[in-house]
Amino acid sequence: xxxxxxxxxxRSSGLTDTRLLLATTNKGKVREIKKLLPGLSFKxxxxxxxxxxxxxxxxxxxxxxxxxxxxxxxSLKYPGIxxxxxxxxxxxxxxxxxxxxxxxxxxxQATDKKNIKKLLKLMKNLPDSRRQAKFICVAAVAxxxxxxxxYKGQLLGRILPEPRxxxxxxxxxxxxxxxxxxxxxxxxTEEKNAISHRGRALRKVGAYLKTLLVEK
Ligand code: IMP
Numbered sequence: 001x002x003x004x005x006x007x008x009x010x011r012s013s014g015l016t017d018t019r020l021l022l023a024t025t026n027k028g029k030v031r032e033i034k035k036l037l038p039g040l041s042f043k044x045x046x047x048x049x050x051x052x053x054x055x056x057x058x059x060x061x062x063x064x065x066x067x068x069x070x071x072x073x074x075s076l077k078y079p080g081i082x083x084x085x086x087x088x089x090x091x092x093x094x095x096x097x098x099x100x101x102x103x104x105x106x107x108x109q110a111t112d113k114k115n116i117k118k119l120l121k122l123m124k125n126l127p128d129s130r131r132q133a134k135f136i137c138v139a140a141v142a143x144x145x146x147x148x149x150x151y152k153g154q155l156l157g158r159i160l161p162e163p164r165x166x167x168x169x170x171x172x173x174x175x176x177x178x179x180x181x182x183x184x185x186x187x188x189t190e191e192k193n194a195i196s197h198r199g200r201a202l203r204k205v206g207a208y209l210k211t212l213l214v215e216k
Contacts, residue, residue, distance in 0.1 A: 019080030020209070022046045023056070023070050028169025029085070029198070036193055036202040040209055042081070053077045063088060063100060063138040064150065071142035080143075081212070083205060087137040087198060089171050091159060093130050094122060102170070112170050116163060120174065123159055131158040133175065137197040139205050149208050153200025157184075168192060 020042035071084035088102030106114035163173035165185030
C-alpha cells in the first residue's frame with residue numbers, strides 16, 4: 001500500500017493511543033526525549049522493551065545516514081511509528097572528530113568517562129580559542145520501512161580542559177555553553193533541552209507527530 005494512503009487512513013481514523021518506539025537504549029537520551037515530547041497521546045516505548053529486535057549496526061558516514069538507517073531498520077519490526085536519532089560531538093581542531101564515532105571514541109569497551117579522557121588528552125594545552133565544538137542531532141521518523149521526516153539540531157560551545165557538573169550523559173561535563181556560562185552537565189534536563197541539539201530537533205518531531213494524530 002502507498003505510504004500516503006497508509007497515512008491518510010491513519011489520520012482519518014483519528015487514532016489517539018498509538019505506539020511510538022524510541023530506537024535507543026541510551027537512558028540519557030530516553031530521559032531527554034520523553035520530556036521533549038509532552039502531551040502526545042502516543043504510548044512511548046524504548047528498545048529496552050524489545051530485545052528480540054536485535055541491534056542496528058551504525059556504519060554510516062554521517063549522522064543522517066545512521067539516523068535514517070536505524071529508523072528504517074526498527075520500523076520494519078515494530079508496528080507503530082519509530083523515532084531514531086543519531087547524535088554526537090564534532091570538535092573543530094580535531095577535524096570534526098569524534099563525529100559519528102562519539103559513542104565508541106575510546107574503543108570497543110568505551111564508556112563516557114574513557115571517551116572524555118581521550119578527548120581531553122588530544123586537546124591538552126589548547127587555548128580557549130581553539131576549543132570550539134558542536135553537538136549535532138539528526139532525528140528520523142519512520143513507519144513500516146519508510147522515512148516520513150528527518151529533522152536536525154545543533155549546539156555550539158567549547159570543550160573545557162576539566163569536567164564540571166554531574167547531570168546529563170556523554171560529553172556533557174566538558175561541553176561548555178558560553179551564553180549560560182555552564183557545562184551541559186551543570187544544567188537540569190529541562191534547561192539542557194531548552195537549548196540542546198536534541199531539543200531543537202525533537203521539538204520539530206513533536207510538532208510533526210501531533211499532525212499525525214489530528215483527525216482530518
Ligand atoms: P549514538 O547513540 O550513536 O547516537 O551516540 C551518541 C553519542 O554522542 C553518545 O554516546 C555521546 O557520547 C554523544 N552525545 C550525543 N548527544 C549528547 C549529549 O546531549 N550530551 C553528551 N554527549 C552526547
